[in-house]
Amino acid sequence: MLEYSEEELTSMRNKDIMDGKSRLLLIDEPAKLAGGKSSKYEIVYITKSGKKLPVLLSVSPIIINGVYKGARSVITDISYFKEMEKKLLQAQKMEAIGVLAGGIAHDFNNILQTVLGYTQVLLQNKPSHDPDFINLKAIEESAQKASSLTKQLLVFARKSESNLKPTDLNREVNKISEILSRTLPKMIKIELNLEEKLKTVNADSVQIEQIIMNIGLNAAYAMSDGGRLIIETGNVTSYDKISNPELGLNREGYVLLRISDTGIGMDEETQKHIFEPFFTTKGADCGTGLGLAMVYGLVESHKGHIICCSKPDHGTMFTIYLPVIEAMPAENYAKKIEGNKLHCGNETILLVDDEEPLRRLGYELLNKQGFTVFVAENGEEALEIYRENKKIIDLVILDVSMPGMGGYLCFKELRKMNPNIKVIIVTGYSDNGKVKEIIKSGAAGFVGKPYRFTKILNKIQEILDTKTNRK
Incomplete structure (x- = not known):
C-alpha cells in the first residue's frame, strides 16, 4: 500500500510518511491518547514513489492497570471512496451546469426568435436585387448559426432529443471540418476522404456535429506537436458485415464515418474505459471525462455502432456505423422544406x-x-x-x-x-x-x-x- 518494505517502515516514525496537513491535524494526538481518548482521522500518506494515499486512521490508547502504555492504530485505504466522492461532486457540478446551460439556451432562443422573425419581415418587403437584401440574409444566417449553438447547449443539458431526418453525411462533415479548421491548432492538418455516392442516413445534424467535434478535440489533445486528423465516409459492404460479426450490423445497409489521428495513441487498458463517464487521461483541469461518453450515447440514439482502434505511438481511429434509410435524398428533402x-x-x-x-x-x-x-x-x-x-x-x-x-x-x-x-x-x-x-x-x-x-x-x-x- 505504501510501497515501503517492512524493515523501512519499522525504522520510520508515523509522521515521516504523512503530508504537512496531516501532521498538523495529529499534533495534539499524544495528549489525547494519554488522556484515554480514541480518535479517527482522514489523513494523507505519501507513498515511496511520491503518490498521495488517502487513509482513515483509527487510533486508540493501550491502557494497562490504569496506566497508559502506548497506542494501537488501524489504517484503512479509502482512496477508492475518495475517488467516487470526487466523481459524485463532479456529476453534481455538471448537472448544475447543465441546468444553467438549458436556462441560458431557452432565454437565448427567445431573443433569437425576435431577431430572426423581424429579419424575415424585412426580407418579405425587399426584392433580391435590393442592396439591403444581402445584409438581411447575413443577419438571418447568423441567427440560424446562433440557434445551432443553443441546440448544442440543450444537448449538453439533456433537454434535447434526437431530431432525426434524412441527412447527407458528407455535407455535415464538410460543415464541421470548417469549424475544426478554425478551432484546432494550425499545425494540425485536416484531411477529408469522402465517398462520392454516399447513401442517405437518418440523423440529427447537430448531434453528428457534436460527435465529430468531440472526437476531433480529443484527437487535437493527442497531437500537441501537430499531426493529421483524417475524416472518411463510405458505404459498408456485405464483406464488411461478414468480416466484423461482433459489431452486430443487423441491417441491410450502413454508412461508416471514420475519424483517425496520428497522435500518441492509447494502450489496451485505456481503451477499455474510454466510453465510461468521467474517465479521462487529461487531468481534472483539462477535461470532464464526458466527451466520449456523450459520443457513445449519441451514436446509440442513432441505432448505430462505434468501435475504437489504437496503439501507443500509432494514433487512434474511431469507426462509426450509421444505418442507411430508403428515403428522399437529403438535398431534395431540404429543398422541399x-x-x-x-x-x-x-x-x-x-x-x-x-x-x-x-x-x-x-x-x-x-x-x-x-x-x-x-x-x-x-x-x-x-x-x-x-x-x-x-x-x-x-x-x-x-x-x-x-x-x-x-x-x-x-x-x-x-x-x-x-x-x-x-x-x-x-x-x-x-x-x-x-x-x-x-x-x-x-x-x-x-x-x-x-x-x-x-x-x-x-x-x-x-x-x-x-x-x-x-x-
Whole structure:
C-alpha cells in the first residue's frame, strides 16, 4: 500500500510518511491518547514513489492497570471512496451546469426568435436585387448559426432529443471540418476522404456535429506537436458485415464515418474505459471525462455502432456505423422544406407568449397572412380570452415556459373547456419533459424556437387542414 518494505517502515516514525496537513491535524494526538481518548482521522500518506494515499486512521490508547502504555492504530485505504466522492461532486457540478446551460439556451432562443422573425419581415418587403437584401440574409444566417449553438447547449443539458431526418453525411462533415479548421491548432492538418455516392442516413445534424467535434478535440489533445486528423465516409459492404460479426450490423445497409489521428495513441487498458463517464487521461483541469461518453450515447440514439482502434505511438481511429434509410435524398428533402410557400388563412388564432416582442411579432406576421389574432401574455389571460371567444378561436399557439400559470397547466385547463382544442406548443426548450406530456395529452403539434416563419405557418396549415378537411 505504501510501497515501503517492512524493515523501512519499522525504522520510520508515523509522521515521516504523512503530508504537512496531516501532521498538523495529529499534533495534539499524544495528549489525547494519554488522556484515554480514541480518535479517527482522514489523513494523507505519501507513498515511496511520491503518490498521495488517502487513509482513515483509527487510533486508540493501550491502557494497562490504569496506566497508559502506548497506542494501537488501524489504517484503512479509502482512496477508492475518495475517488467516487470526487466523481459524485463532479456529476453534481455538471448537472448544475447543465441546468444553467438549458436556462441560458431557452432565454437565448427567445431573443433569437425576435431577431430572426423581424429579419424575415424585412426580407418579405425587399426584392433580391435590393442592396439591403444581402445584409438581411447575413443577419438571418447568423441567427440560424446562433440557434445551432443553443441546440448544442440543450444537448449538453439533456433537454434535447434526437431530431432525426434524412441527412447527407458528407455535407455535415464538410460543415464541421470548417469549424475544426478554425478551432484546432494550425499545425494540425485536416484531411477529408469522402465517398462520392454516399447513401442517405437518418440523423440529427447537430448531434453528428457534436460527435465529430468531440472526437476531433480529443484527437487535437493527442497531437500537441501537430499531426493529421483524417475524416472518411463510405458505404459498408456485405464483406464488411461478414468480416466484423461482433459489431452486430443487423441491417441491410450502413454508412461508416471514420475519424483517425496520428497522435500518441492509447494502450489496451485505456481503451477499455474510454466510453465510461468521467474517465479521462487529461487531468481534472483539462477535461470532464464526458466527451466520449456523450459520443457513445449519441451514436446509440442513432441505432448505430462505434468501435475504437489504437496503439501507443500509432494514433487512434474511431469507426462509426450509421444505418442507411430508403428515403428522399437529403438535398431534395431540404429543398422541399425551403420551397414551401407561405400559407394564408382567415381563421382565428390565440397566441400566448410572455415575451412582448414575440407577441408583437407573431401578431404582425399572422395578421399579415390573413388570420385574426388574439394575444395573451400568460396562462391566466389566455384562459379568460378563450372562455369569451372559444366559438371563434380555431387554434392556440402556446408557449410552455411562462411566469404564473405555465403552458402545461394552461393546456390542461383549455382541454377542460374544449377537449377537441387544437394547440401548437412553442418553446425555447426542445421536445422533452413537460412538452412531451402536453403532446401525449393531445396537443396538435410542436415547434421549437427559434423557427422560420414558414415553419410555423406550415404547421398551422397542416393542423387546420386536418381540422376542416380542406385542401
